[in-house]
Amino acid sequence: MAHTQKNDWTGRVLRLRVEGPAQGGEFVARHCGRVVFCRGGITGELVEAVVGDDPGRAFCRATVTDVLERSPSRIDTYCPAAAAGAGCCDWSHIAPGAAREFSGRILAEQARRIGRIDPAGDRVPVEVPAGDDASTGWRTTARWVTGPDGVPGVRLARSHSVVTEPCVQADPRITGAVRAAGVGPGREVLGVLGDDGEVHVAHRRLVEPAVRGRDRRSRQVAATRARARSSRAGAWELVAGPSTVVRRVGEHGWRLPVDAFWQAHRSAAAHYVDLVRAAVSEAPGLPGEPVVWDLYGGAGLFSAAVLDVAPRARVTIVEASRSSSGAVGTALDVGSGVVPVCARVESFLERTDGADGRPDLVILDPPRGGAGIGVMTDLAGRVGSRIIHVGCDPASLARDVGVLVDAGWTLVDLRGVAAFPATHHVEGLAVLDSPRAG
Numbered sequence: 001m002a003h004t005q006k007n008d009w010t011g012r013v014l015r016l017r018v019e020g021p022a023q024g025g026e027f028v029a030r031h032c033g034r035v036v037f038c039r040g041g042i043t044g045e046l047v048e049a050v051v052g053d054d055p056g057r058a059f060c061r062a063t064v065t066d067v068l069e070r071s072p073s074r075i076d077t078y079c080p081a082a083a084a085g086a087g088c089c090d091w092s093h094i095a096p097g098a099a100r101e102f103s104g105r106i107l108a109e110q111a112r113r114i115g116r117i118d119p120a121g122d123r124v125p126v127e128v129p130a131g132d133d134a135s136t137g138w139r140t141t142a143r144w145v146t147g148p149d150g151v152p153g154v155r156l157a158r159s160h161s162v163v164t165e166p167c168v169q170a171d172p173r174i175t176g177a178v179r180a181a182g183v184g185p186g187r188e189v190l191g192v193l194g195d196d197g198e199v200h201v202a203h204r205r206l207v208e209p210a211v212r213g214r215d216r217r218s219r220q221v222a223a224t225r226a227r228a229r230s231s232r233a234g235a236w237e238l239v240a241g242p243s244t245v246v247r248r249v250g251e252h253g254w255r256l257p258v259d260a261f262w263q264a265h266r267s268a269a270a271h272y273v274d275l276v277r278a279a280v281s282e283a284p285g286l287p288g289e290p291v292v293w294d295l296y297g298g299a300g301l302f303s304a305a306v307l308d309v310a311p312r313a314r315v316t317i318v319e320a321s322r323s324s325s326g327a328v329g330t331a332l333d334v335g336s337g338v339v340p341v342c343a344r345v346e347s348f349l350e351r352t353d354g355a356d357g358r359p360d361l362v363i364l365d366p367p368r369g370g371a372g373i374g375v376m377t378d379l380a381g382r383v384g385s386r387i388i389h390v391g392c393d394p395a396s397l398a399r400d401v402g403v404l405v406d407a408g409w410t411l412v413d414l415r416g417v418a419a420f421p422a423t424h425h426v427e428g429l430a431v432l433d434s435p436r437a438g
Helices: 096-113 172-181 216-233 268-281 301-309 345-351 373-380 394-406
Strands: 013-017 027-031 034-039 046-053 059-069 141-146 152-155 187-193 199-205 237-240 244-249 252-257 291-295 314-319 338-342 361-364 386-391 410-417 427-433
Touching (some): 013 027, 013 034, 034 046, 096 410, 172 187, 172 199, 172 237, 268 301, 268 386, 268 410, 268 427, 301 314, 301 361, 394 410
Parallel strands (some): 034 059, 291 314, 291 361, 314 338, 361 386
Antiparallel strands (some): 013 046, 027 034, 046 059, 141 152, 141 187, 199 237, 244 252, 386 427, 410 427
């Protein structure tokens, strides 16, 4: 019989035995037949936690206030902002190796539950980017907000309030420049460290986010509204550093607008390039001049990896952001096999036909919501050899990959990348071969 919620538990202190990790970074516990998503716990611990969010269903959310039986994986929280309640480094109380184990379990659980895929073992292997196991100072692009006092900070977990204690993610050079910029109250601040050592600081009007929804549909609506808020906030005003950011990976170099997307972790871009090179070189039946689509391709990072392995490839880079798409030509020879297309992926697929509408290989790196069932179904019927999917959310990655597996594709590789240390966020890379691959 389904549980019927009669009482609001908000404010109650519960004694809980913590179970496994859940998608979203909380850990599962149970009390009186209800699931309690527990922030700040670790598997096996006995804790006391106060309920802060009770939607009146079969679950509620609580935050640990006291640890009665401590996990051996627990360490002292090393992020001052997280210790003050910010939502930044929500796993900074977990030893890094154990955090990767938990991330691997989440990836495996989502693959089974959402993608109907059975990965080998109870966890997916999770690796550190390019062997870089730093827990602090790894972020080369970060954002802050300023409150009424003008001091930059990060958001309190599940709140609009600003915590001004420093977060340890950003490279200290960015943090110092942002704090010195003095942009005033009510601003969103962007700090970027280029690969040439230049620090860039920009700011714009702060548009407060809407209240976060509780279910997946609400979160999707919230993501759409976030994009609209970003548009309303207007252009960035640069206050420190040059107007373009230098990025380098191997022999390739880019000049990007300050707000253009790039991998946040200082070693992630190089790590993904190595993985993509290997996956392209091992693709079955790939012709000498393969047709390749780099979807959600940004400035062409993965296209550069393709050309390193298959220099005669005909590569189309599809990216909706004009700032990123416009930067392709700073690193790649546009016109000689490389074609940037500034468009949404769905629109590109709708108007693409003929020989170039049947790519041999596709790489996609969609935003957190994933590519979606429609895009993946379309690709399942078109691609001749291999799809390489880089996903920044375990649930959406599992859904996207599950579409291909259901269509007869073979999952060759599934791994995680700890590209956001001290947080629950984990990225995944899946490699799948077409049933038509020779």
